[in-house]
Amino acid sequence: MNTWVILGAIVALVLMRLRKPSMLTWAAAWWVAMFAIVRYGFTVPVPISVVKLYMGLITAGLVAYVLTDEERIEQVCQPVLAFMTQKRFQLPLLATMLAIPALFAWSIYAGMTRDPQAPAFARTVHPAPPDEITVHDNTVSIGTADNPYRALEETDPEAFGARLANGREVYYANCFYCHGDIMAGEGMYAHALNPIPTSFQDPGTIAMLREAFLFWRIAKGAPGLPEEGGPWASAMPAWESFLTEEEMWNVVLFLYEFTGHRPRAVEEHH
Amino acid sequence: MKIPITLQIALLAVGMTGFYTLVGQAVPQKEVHPPEVIEVAANVTTAELVEIGRTVFEGKGICQTCHTIGKSGALRFPDLQGIAERAARQRPGYTQLDYLAESLYEPDAFIVPGFVAGMQPANRPPIGLSDVEILAVIAYLQTLGGAATVTVDTKFVYTGGAREQDAAEAATEAVADAAGSEDEEPSDLASGEAAEAEAAGDRAGGDDG
Amino acid sequence: MSQKRPGVLLIGLGVLAFLAVIVGAWRLAVTIDDTMAFRAPTRSAPAVAETESGAADQGWTPREQALADEAAAQAEADRTKPYVEAEYRAVPRIGSRVAIWVVAQLHLLFAAFVLAVPMFAVVVEAIGLKTGDKRYDDLAYEFTKLLSVSFSLTATLGAGLTFMLIALYPKFTNYLMSVFSPTFLPYVLLFFAEAAFLYTYYYGWGKFGPKLHLFLGIMLNVVGTGIMFIANAWLTFMSTPSGVSENGALISTWDAVSNYTWMPINIHRIIANLAFGGSIAAAYAAYKFLSAKTQAERAHYDWMGYIGNFVAMCGLLPLPFAGYWLAKEIYAFSQTMGLTMMGGAFSWLFIIQAVLIGNLFLFANWYLWLAMGRIEGAARFKGYIWPLLVIVIACFAVWATPRSIIASTEEIQAMGGSSHPILGFLGVMSAKNTAVNIIILATFVSFLLYRRSNIIKTTARGAGIVKILQGLLILASAAIVIGYGIRGYFVDAATRIGFSVPQVSSVLFCMLFVTMLDAYLTRGAQATKTQWGRIRPISQYVLILLAVTFTWMMGLMGYLRSGLRLHWHVYGVIRDTSPDAFTPTLGYATKVVSSTVLIFFLMIGFVFWLAGLSGKKVGAEEEEQADAVANSTLGFGPAGAPATASASNTATASAASPPPGNRP
Structure with a gap:
């Protein structure tokens, strides 16, 4: 009001x-x-x-x-x-x-004389993931899989740090052009894109998602997204063509580390 | 100049009805057409089946009257976003296909916790989908959070196929069906779900009366 | 002279309408669809034959040969033409659906009127019998005079509807007959009984003993209600069938009759008929008031309008609750149908309905406030009017706020969806239920103030405490309604639906107890005179607007009840495969409803005019004086009887007797 x-x-x-x-x-x-x-x-x-x-x-x-x-x-x-x-x-x-x-x-x-208006459409920013995806001949179940290296955070901080460093390298070599240097979705190419790159700082994005979901989005990119929620013209590439599975998991670790968000836990089903 | 009373009243009546007609024109205008007959060829691919399923879902199946896709909040009926994923684990002992099929053919057999019974069987009037149309709807539902796997030849328990684990059905109908034995805790499951199925039956019985 | 002008106008209109009907029927006969089974297809012009085979043998020219061949082929085709049962027949231009729609709606409106008028005629007569006040008896007779013409019009329209159903929807009508054939004989018998009671009631006025006459009136009501119940069974079966198999085979006639919505529709219709009849009678009185020449007439028709409006309000207040029950049964029958009604294709209809109901309450309150002008003591309540107005308008606004708002792209972006972050709260059921209950309470308070205005001094013991108690009861009821309304936002859907019960019952109990307390309070109280006829003419226009709104609303809700079946004749059992199977847009439906309403008002105007004629004697001009004198001794003459100024004094004197509305 x-x-x-x-x-x-x-x-x-x-x-x-x-x-x-x-x-x-x-x-x-x-x-x-x-x-x-x-x-x-x-x-x-x-x-x-x-x-x-x-x-x-x-x-x-x-x-x-x-x-x-x-x-x-x-x-x-x-x-x-x-x-x-x-x-x-x-x-x-x-x-x-x-x-x-x-x-x-x-x-x-x-x-x-009013300007013509484009019809409104709703876009689902985080569409429901498929059951499982195949990355480098390896089947990953999105519903249940967890970051294989997340456990290192407690058990082996040193190895975890190394993975974070690798994730940092991967991020700044590939992602930051669009997602920005502080992950706010404001990279140098961001303004040419529609829909705009996701800001990972936004608490409504990765903080609400599980790591496997991020892995799916990184590995598969925009092509072949489920159709629900209207047209999708994202420019996100399918990174599985450029990165190893390990690198992708590492960059997921780094995303959470850098932004300070925690991934959503796997829900318990009975 | 005085307008005769009769004319005054006539003008008043015409004006008022005119106003209400105007209100009627101001709201969104939508014609609801009866569902079109959908021909499903014998050799459609799964992708085509998904498209047909979507058409049925949005049209003849009148699914959208109650169900939403991608909405949250106080819903009267379950949202179907990601149903393919949930269907596989919603009910122990049910495969994704069996679960989806059962929810369409016998919606009262299992009610998602937090909701009340109220869906009508999709294969009976007034919805009255054919078996192949239901198959197409299942194909479409599988794409919501998964990938469509059914083909036009896929059979499930309602179309002459076999259900993999049939514990509840066996218990309620007291049919000696050996299919239930694969379950890890057959007795527990069977009794629990039998009770549920019975309750659903009661509700259905109540509706008839 | 000027008195006669409306009459001449009406005759002119009548002649015009008659000519229009003749021309229309002729055009229909000429252009009637060729596919109608009882008509031979029109023959196309003979084409020039191109072959010459066999023509030379008989010396025929090719053209003659071709003509002969064609005639032979036609004869053969005619001889062997198979008999095909027609499923549908079409009405040119407007289509079968609209034809049936309009005729059925007109029939229903007249039927509602015919059922309602005896209801309050009998009540008014009973009051007259009890109080010995002659005016009530005259009023009841005046109502009843409208009956006989309306009754025959209802029957004519009903017969028209039946014939049209048989002609236009033969297959479906046949099915309905096969299911309901056992109900036809009782229907016909009841119909005879109704005619018998109606005419003995009408013609026997003043000729039988008052008790016997009253009994006839009551029987008329009982029989009329019975007829309505049977007809309701047919139409509710179409929406919510039961007692038949999936394929439509009859299992139990009783089950088919007592389907889900039968009883709710019965109750809903009884109450709505009462409200509708009251509002039409009030509109009639308003018309008479506006064209009245003398003070006496004005006083009489002001009073009649007040009674009619009072009856209409008595019907209007419980109507939303009856509507809830009906909607609940529809949900119980089929969630899909319920959701189609409230959330699907018809959800916007309820926004239109909100405008109508809001108008009804606004007009009703407005009339009461204007009516206070005829009471001396009302001035002290003037200050209460504007808060009540604010409440009514605010509730109206809440009720009319849509859940998903029509908005442009930019507006949708600004709101982040099709519902507004703040106004969205007003679009849901909790808010709407609260609003309708509060608006009912406000109307009740308006009425209470009206009743109270002519009480100068109460003689009842503990009047002060009783008044405080009344205020507390109203406040408590409002608090309960609003409290549950707010709590409704924090609970799940199933609990929320249950909340409407305490809301409704608190309002009903409040109205009941406060009325009882008021009866105690006003007993033996010192009252001022109600000066009937001293009311601003604008109030009479409000009464007419009320009647139009009521009628329009009946048309709209009739469309809803019928349209809910979507592409089914009998929901889930008999499919509608006609070209009209689709559900039209609301804009189209409202146009049809408006046309029907206007036709109805033309017809009811004709009824009123006839009723007015029956009051006049032959050579009215010469007998005017005698008439007026006779009227003045009776108190009031029949409708339309011209009374001269000499009669007005006596008449005013009797008009100034204690206000009838204040006797519970």
Whole structure:
């Protein structure tokens, strides 16, 4: 919610109330205030279709309010009548009468000349992986496999460090052009790509995935991704053509090490 | 100039109905067409079967009325994202194919924990898919988190094939079927699932009444 | 002179309509589809023969030969033409579906009216009998006068519907008949009984003893309800069949009758008929009020409009609950059907319905607020109107907020999906249930204020405590409704659905207890006079808008109930293979509904006009004076009886007797 807009609308209404406005001004003020709140009072803007719906309801409410009381009708009708009949309002009246059709014409014009919009599609960033993949004649079960070298972290820190060093080399030799030097998805080529390279710093990416999932994405890249979730035009290469299985597991270790994220554990199924 | 009352009322009625008609035009307009007849040739490849399955899934099978793909939150029916992977281990003693087949032919036999029974058998009206259409749907479901393996000749228990492990079925129907013996803990499984199947049966019975 | 203008206008319209029907029928006969089985196919123009074989033998020219050959072939084809049972026949231009749709909807609207009018005619008559107030008896008679014409129109439309079903959907109709043939005889017998009771009730007014007459009225209701129950069995069977095998073979007629949605539809329709009939009667009164010439007439029709609206509100308040039950049974029958209704093809229909229901409540409240103008003591409650208005509008807004919003690509990107991060909360069931319960409570409070406005001084003991108790009850009920509404966001779907029960029951209990307390409070209280007729004319237009909205809503919900079957005649049993098997867009459906509603209002206008005629005597102009005097002694004359100013004083005097609406 956009607090300032709402507060502003309320304060304006309160200030107005103190000055005891005529019914017409009061109703118009309410309409404007409600419009401001509905249209600009939300941090995420409310779609036009809903704004129209709400404003229609508010208009109906205001009309019902005015028409329920003789005095209010009088207060609303009098200025309108005066505007339409008195001589001193002749010019503004003429302007209004011209403005109304002009407004319609403008809204039609605006509607007709609007830029065409691409249809929206939803893309699944992390599609469901296949059961198992074959990398270098070796079958890896994505559902259950774990990084074969993850255990070294506890049992043999030295060997683990060596693997991390290898992972670092692999990353900066191959990945960083797109995924960036701090893994924020801002490599030098990143801006030419759509969809943009994944930022591993984002807690919504590798922190939510298991290492085998990363292994699958690295080994197989964009080609042959499952079709669900709309078209996919990622430029990620299938790294199995360039790297050994070991190197790919090492770079996965390095990704987690560098970003400080932990991989998601294999879920226990009973 | 005073408008006659009858005319006033007529204008009012026309105006109000006109307004409601306008509201009717403002909402999304969608025609729902009856499902088209799908011809499945005898020699389709698995890839073609997947495509047919997708068409059935989205159209005639009306699966999307209840099921989603890739949604989370408070769902009334299980989401099918990654179903191929889950199907293989959802029910002990069931292969992926058997599980998928059973969920389509006998949806009440096993209810995913956290959900309530409510699906209608896909092979009976009002859905009324043919066996080969169901096979195509299975092929499509296998691509959700896996790869399609079935071919047009694949048989499963409902189309004259054999189920690999049939413990629950055997226990509920009291048919002496030796197929259950391969299981690691046949007795436990059988009794547990028999109870579940029975409960499902009760529910189905309740629905009929 | 000016009085006659609507009449002349109506006659002109009637003549026009008659001519239109004749021309339409003629055009239909000329352009009727050739595929209709009972018509020979039109012969195409004889083609010029190209072969000359055998022509020389008989000295025929090639053309003659070809013509002869063709005639022979035609004769042979005619002789051996196989008999094929037609599955469907088409209506040109609009199609069979729309033809059936419109006729069925008109039949249902009239049937609803015919069932509803006796309901409150009898209640009003009973009140008149108990209180001895002649006005009630006159009012009941005035309602009943609308009945006989409506009854014959209903029957005509029903017969038309049946013939159209047989002609246009022969195979399906045949199937339905095979399932329900045992119900036909009771139906026909009940129909005879209804005609008998209706006409004795109507023509026997004032001629039988009051008790006997009331009994006739009650029997009329019982029989009418029975007819509706039987007809409901047929149509609910189509949506939620039971008692038949998968292939449609009949197993048990009783099971077919008492299918899942039979009872819910019965109850729902009884209540909805009451609301609908009340609103139509109120619209009739509004029309009479607006065209009234004298104060006496105005007072009478203001009162009639009030009663009609009161009846409509009594029906409207429990209607959402009956609707819940119906929806629950649909889910119980088939989750798929339930989800098609709420989440699938028809989910946007409920946004339209939300606009309609919101309007109904808004209009109903508005009428009550305007009606306070006729009560002296109402001024002190003026301050309560705007908070109530805010509540009604806010609930309306919540109810109309869609779950998936129509939005452009940019808007969808900004929202990160098709539901808004904040407004999305208003799109779900918890919010909607809460909104509808609160709006019902608000309407009830409006009504309570209306009732209360003419009480100056209460004589009941402990009035202060009772008032506080009433306030607390309403607040508590609102708190329960909102509390459960909020909790609904934190529990799973199954528990959430269960929450609607405490919400609904708290509102119902609140209304019941508060009304009881109010009855205690107002007993023997000192009241001001309700000045019937002293109401702003705009209120009468509100009544007409209410009637239009009610009718339109019945049309829309009828489409929903019928459309839910999708491409089935009998869901899951008999497939619809006609060209109309698809489900049209909502935009198309609303156009058909609107046309039907307008036709209905034309027809009911005709009924009102006829009823008005029956009140007039021959040579009305000369007898006006005599009439008016007679009316003034009776209190009020029949509808449309012109009363002169001389009569108005007496009439106003009787109009100023205690307000009828305030007697529970």
